[in-house]
Amino acid sequence: MRPLLRTGFEYVERGADRIFQPQLNPLVQLGALGFFLFWIVAVSGIYLFIFFDTGVVGAYTSVEAMTHTQWFAGGVMRSFHRYASDLMVVVLAVHMLREFALDRYRGVHWFSWFTGVPIIWMLYASGITGYWLVWDMLAQYVAVVSTELLDWLPIFGEPIARNFLAPSSLNDRFFTLLVFMHIAIPLILLFIMWVHILRISRPKVNPPRGLAIVMLVALVAVSLWKPAVSQGPADLSKVPTNVGLDWFYLPLYPLTDLWSHGAVWALLGGFTLMLAMLPWLPPFRRPKAAVVELAHCNGCGRCVEDCPYEAVRLVTRTDERPFLQQAQVDWALCASCGICVGACPSSTPFRRTAGLKTGIDLPDFPLRTLCERTESTAAALTGPGRVLIFACKHGAGAGRASDTVEVPCVAMLPPSLIDYVISRDLADGVVVAGCAERACYHRLGGAWTKQRFARERDPYLRTRVPRERLTTIWASPTEQHGFAKALADFTTAIATLPPNRPVAIDRLTTSAIETPELSEEVVP
Amino acid sequence: MIAGARVAAQIAVMTLILAAVAVLTDWPRYHQIPAQSAIIKLSFTHGSNRQAECRKRTAEELAKLPPNMRKPLECPRGRGPVYVELDMDGRTIYRASLPPSGISGDGPSRVYQRFVVPAGLHAVAARMRDTARTEGFDYVKSGEIALAAGDNFVVDFSAAAQGFVFR
Numbered sequence: 030m031r032p033l034l035r036t037g038f039e040y041v042e043r044g045a046d047r048i049f050q051p052q053l054n055p056l057v058q059l060g061a062l063g064f065f066l067f068w069i070v071a072v073s074g075i076y077l078f079i080f081f082d083t084g085v086v087g088a089y090t091s092v093e094a095m096t097h098t099q100w101f102a103g104g105v106m107r108s109f110h111r112y113a114s115d116l117m118v119v120v121l122a123v124h125m126l127r128e129f130a131l132d133r134y135r136g137v138h139w140f141s142w143f144t145g146v147p148i149i150w151m152l153y154a155s156g157i158t159g160y161w162l163v164w165d166m167l168a169q170y171v172a173v174v175s176t177e178l179l180d181w182l183p184i185f186g187e188p189i190a191r192n193f194l195a196p197s198s199l200n201d202r203f204f205t206l207l208v209f210m211h212i213a214i215p216l217i218l219l220f221i222m223w224v225h226i227l228r229i230s231r232p233k234v235n236p237p238r239g240l241a242i243v244m245l246v247a248l249v250a251v252s253l254w255k256p257a258v259s260q261g262p263a264d265l266s267k268v269p270t271n272v273g274l275d276w277f278y279l280p281l282y283p284l285t286d287l288w289s290h291g292a293v294w295a296l297l298g299g300f301t302l303m304l305a306m307l308p309w310l311p312p313f314r315r316p317k318a319a320v321v322e323l324a325h326c327n328g329c330g331r332c333v334e335d336c337p338y339e340a341v342r343l344v345t346r347t348d349e350r351p352f353l354q355q356a357q358v359d360w361a362l363c364a365s366c367g368i369c370v371g372a373c374p375s376s377t378p379f380r381r382t383a384g385l386k387t388g389i390d391l392p393d394f395p396l397r398t399l400c401e402r403t404e405s406t407a408a409a410l411t412g413p414g415r416v417l418i419f420a421c422k423h424g425a426g427a428g429r430a431s432d433t434v435e436v437p438c439v440a441m442l443p444p445s446l447i448d449y450v451i452s453r454d455l456a457d458g459v460v461v462a463g464c465a466e467r468a469c470y471h472r473l474g475g476a477w478t479k480q481r482f483a484r485e486r487d488p489y490l491r492t493r494v495p496r497e498r499l500t501t502i503w504a505s506p507t508e509q510h511g512f513a514k515a516l517a518d519f520t521t522a523i524a525t526l527p528p529n530r531p532v533a534i535d536r537l538t539t540s541a542i543e544t545p546e547l548s549e550e551v552v553p
Numbered sequence: 554m555i556a557g558a559r560v561a562a563q564i565a566v567m568t569l570i571l572a573a574v575a576v577l578t579d580w581p582r583y584h585q586i587p588a589q590s591a592i593i594k595l596s597f598t599h600g601s602n603r604q605a606e607c608r609k610r611t612a613e614e615l616a617k618l619p620p621n622m623r624k625p626l627e628c629p630r631g632r633g634p635v636y637v638e639l640d641m642d643g644r645t646i647y648r649a650s651l652p653p654s655g656i657s658g659d660g661p662s663r664v665y666q667r668f669v670v671p672a673g674l675h676a677v678a679a680r681m682r683d684t685a686r687t688e689g690f691d692y693v694k695s696g697e698i699a700l701a702a703g704d705n706f707v708v709d710f711s712a713a714a715q716g717f718v719f720r
Binding site (some may be wrong): 049051053055095108112116119167170177178180186187188190194197239243244246247248250251254255257260265266267268269270271272273274275276277283286334396498509 | 559560562563564566567568570571572573575576577578579580582583585587588590591592594596598624654661663665667687702703704707709713720
C-alpha cells in the first residue's frame with residue numbers, strides 16, 4: 030500500500046510544483062502550514078473571545094451579533110477561525126499520510142510520529158469544544174452526543190449528558206468551564222506540537238511568505254463567499270433533527286446512532302493504538318548508525334551543523350589528540366543518510382590513508398566503498414561523453430544501470446569526490462541526481478549539496494572543477510522522463526566539450542590528518 | 554508562466570481547496586432521527602436504600618477495634634440495585650436492574666437511555682423499585698403525552714419531588 034501511496038503523492042506533488050513552484054509547494058510545507066493555521070486560529074479566536082458572552086443565552090446571541098453586526102470583522106474572523114481549524118485537520122491528515130508513504134514514521138522518525146498521535150486527539154478536542162460554545166443546534170447535537178460518549182467511560186460520577194436533558198438542566202457556569210477547556214486544550218496542543226518537532230534539526234514552523242499570503246487571500250475569499258454561520262439557537266426541549274455536520278471534526282458522530290458507544294470507543298482506541306505502535310511494527314529495516322573515527326576527527330563540528338536529525342553533537346575530547354571536542358553520534362537518532370560523511374573535511378579521496386578513513390563514516394556504506402564503487406563504475410564508462418552519475422536512492426536516478434553510483438543521499442558526496450572524478454579523468458562529466466527539489470527525502474541533503482557546489486557552504490567544491498562538467502538533476506522516481514531528457518542533454522553537451530585534462534597529482538599517504546579542515550588545499 | 558498569472562493560479566487553487574473544505578463543514582446535512590419522530594429519554598441518578606440496617610456492635614466487637622474507631626453502630630455502606638421499567642403504549646420498552654455505582658457499591662444507580670419514537674399521542678408509564686421488596690413498585694407515574702416531531706421528552710426522577718418527573 031505504501032509504494033502506491035507514495036506514487037500517488039509524487040504525481041500530486043508534481044502537479045502542485047507546476048502551479049506553486051517547488052519552493053512554495055504546499056504539500057511539502059504541511060508541518061509549517063499546520064503551525065501557520067494554528068496561529069490563524071489563535072489570533073481569530075482571541076478576537077472572537079473579546080465579544081463572546083459565556084452564558085446559556087448570551088453565547089448564541091453574542092456569536093450572532095459578531096457574525097452579523099460586524100460581518101466585516103467578527104464575521105470574517107469567525108470564518109477564519111472555523112475554516113483554518115478545518116484546514117488544520119486536512120493538513121494533519123495529509124501530513125500523516127505523506128510521512129507514512131515516505132516511510133518516515135519509524136526508525137529515527139519514531140519520536141515525531143509518536144508525538145503526532147496526541148496532536149490528533151488535542152486538535153479534535155479543541156475543535157469539538159469550539160463547536161459547543163456557539164450553542165446553536167449543531168452545538169446541542171455535538172454536546173449531547175459527546176457527553177453520551179464520554180458517559181460510557183467510567184470516569185464521571187453522574188452522567189454528564191444529564192446537563193443537556195432539558196433547558197432547566199443547563200447553567201451559565203457550564204459555558205465558563207467550556208471556555209476554559211477551549212483555551213486550555215489548544216495550549217496543550219501547541220505544547221505537544223513543540224514536542225513533536227524537538228528532534229528535528231531546523232524544523233520549518235513558518236511556511237514561505239508567498240504561500241502564507243496566498244493562503245490568507247484564499248481564506249478571505251472563502252470567508253466572504255461562504256461565511257461561517259450558526260444553525261439556529263439550541264433548544265433542549267427539541268431534538269436537533271437536521272444539522273449541518275462538520276465532516277472534518279465530526280465524521281464519527283453519526284456512527285453513535287448505528288453502533289454502541291463502546292464500539293465507537295473501541296474503534297477510536299484501536300486506531301490510536303495502531304498509529305502509536307506503527308513505528309515498532311515489522312518489517313524492521315535499519316542500517317547501522319554513523320560512527321566517528323577519532324583518529325580523523327578534529328571536532329570541527331561540520332557534521333553537527335549538517336545533520337538533519339540532530340544525531341551528531343560535539344562532546345569533550347576523550348583521546349590524547351590536541352583538540353577540544355569530538356563528534357559523537359546518537360545512534361537512536363541517526364538515519365544513516367551519510368550527510369555527515371559529505372560534510373566531514375576528512376572525507377576526501379585525495380587523502381589515501383590506509384583504508385581511506387574519514388572522521389565520520391557509515392558502517393554499511395563507508396566512504397572507502399563509495400570511492401571504490403566510483404572508480405569501478407567510472408572505469409566501465411565508454412564513449413566521447415563519459416558521464417558518471419551519483420544518484421540518490423530516493424530519486425529518479427536510483428536503480429539505473431552501470432553508469433550510476435547510488436548513495437543514501439547526494440549530500441553524502443564530499444565535493445572533493447567530484448573534483449577527484451574530473452581531475453583524475455575518471456569521467457568527462459558528473460551528474461548528481463538528487464530526489465525531487467521540492468522535498469529532499471533527508472530534508473536538507475539537496476540544500477546542502479547546492480550550497481556546497483555554489484561554494485556557500487563548507488566543504489566547498491573547488492573552483493578548479495569545471496562547472497560545465499558537473500550538473501545536478503532533481504527528480505522524483507516518477508519523473509523519469511524529465512530525468513532522462515536532462516541526462517541526455519548533459520551527455521550531448523559533455524560530448525561536444527574538448528577532452529578533459531587530468532590534473533597530475535600524487536596521492537598522499539599520510540596516516541594521520543592533523544588539519545583535516547584544510548583537506549582541499551592539500552592537493553596541488 | 555509569468556509571475557502574475559502564477560500567483561493568480563496559486564490563489565485560485567488554494568481558494569478552491571478552501572471552498573471544498575468550507576462546503577464540507579455543513580454539508581451533507583445529517584438527520585439524527587427520521588422525520589415525524591421524537592425522542593424519549595429516561596434518565597436519573599438515584600440511590601436505593603442501604604442493603605442492611607445499622608446494628609449495634611457488641612462489647613467484644615468494640616474492644617477489638619482501635620480506640621479511635623469504636624463507633625457503637627455499624628452501618629454497611631452498600632446499596633441495593635434500583636429496578637426500573639418504562640412502558641409506552643402498554644408495551645415495556647425498557648426494564649433494568651441498575652446496580653449502585655462506586656467501588657464499594659454505595660453510590661447512586663444511574664440510567665440514561667434514549668428511545669426514538671413516532672410523533673403523536675403516547676401513553677407512558679414509569680415504575681421504580683428502590684427498596685428490598687421483590688414485588689410491586691415504590692414509585693409509579695403514568696400519563697398521556699403528545700409528542701410533536703423533533704420533541705425531546707424526558708422521564709426523570711427527583712427524590713425531592715418524591716417520584717418521577719415528566720418534562
